[in-house]
């Protein structure tokens with residue numbers, strides 16, 4: 001096990017102050033902070049071997065290409081992908097879902113077919129499927145959630161049917177925090193011949209992920225939530241499926257031969273990486289993976305169970321607050337979403353900011369499920385490897401102060 005206090009030294013931003021108070025950064029589900037090792041990797045990229053990849057025969061282009069492909073190998077090992085060909089660099093989770101929606105679903109989903117997502121999806125794993133359904137005359141079906149915001153397995157058989165072509169489900173909800181039983185959902189999808197996609201935006205950074213064990217056909221995640229810069233993410237896909245898919249974006253690099261009237265496609269993964277890739281951030285993602293591997297993903301997960309257990313207990317003592325999602329830390333990722341009676345989360349968040357505590361407030365891009373619960377917005381504190389129980393204490397003190405302030409104000 002690592003000690004988060006030791007790790008904090010690696011994150012320069014964590015020693016800054018906000019409004020004269022030490023920063024307590026609890027908005028990690030939105031984006032994580034970056035360690036020196038990742039920042040230095042970026043600096044090295046620009047200072048030592050910045051050149052376009054896959055194109056030049058000159059030394060620094062070859063070096064840049066090798067670094068990017070090394071990063072792909074690291075990512076591939078990190079999720080236990082069977083080969084690097086199925087690891088495609090994209091901008092983020094959103095782009096990965098759009099890639100599958102455009103390149104696979106537009107060609108394989110038709111009139112009367114069904115696409116299944118859950119009620120608790122982030123907009124990224126909902127809105128792209130809405131477009132496919134509208135354009136192809138297909139139906140978008142929802143797997144209902146249990147009271148604590150987990151996909152309700154009792155609906156698997158009735159919702160996922162012989163008409164289902166694709167099931168795409170969030171692994172850890174960025175709103176309820178619930179860990180969904182994705183293996184069971186995938187098994188049912190495959191039973192009816194449908195493909196299975198996992199939105200791993202909140203799981204890949206926080207727990208060991210093995211795509212072979214999950215048996216997912218696609219997995220999407222974002223680098224910026226796992227210590228890497230924004231603008232780099234990953235779509236993992238099974239090679240046998242990716243090979244049959246049309247490219248998403250077209251232009252340079254993704255072609256083998258081009259004539260004036262047609263073209264043939266490059267091998268995987270280049271077929272899906274049109275144009276100059278974001279190689280510097282890909283290399284930095286490789287450094288982030290090294291950092292997380294150094295901590296050990298089992299230890300990362302254990303730390304989050306510990307800190308979430310501590311936070312849930314502390315939240316339970318504030319009777320004005322209602323926590324959404326599973327009761328046990330074992331059943332959730334490292335985040336706590338809550339409401340505070342009539343106090344608007346934005347007001348609460350602004351008050352906490354004045355105490356140096358950064359949390360997220362709003363609908364967290366999960367508007368439909370907020371609406372279903374009769375909520376407009378919630379507050380969310382989310383944790384990562386560098387967060388400590390002392391920071392939870394600071395959060396709780398700030399929340400108590402805020403609750404007292406708003407009680408007097410009303």
Ligand SMILES: Cc1ncc(COP(=O)(O)O)c(C=O)c1O
Pocket residue numbers: 029030092093094095122124125170172173174199201202222
């Ligand atoms: C569960 C989930 N899915 C998808 C996304 C979208 O990620 P990105 O904005 O990096 O594309 C997020 C981001 O918060 C998320 O939490």
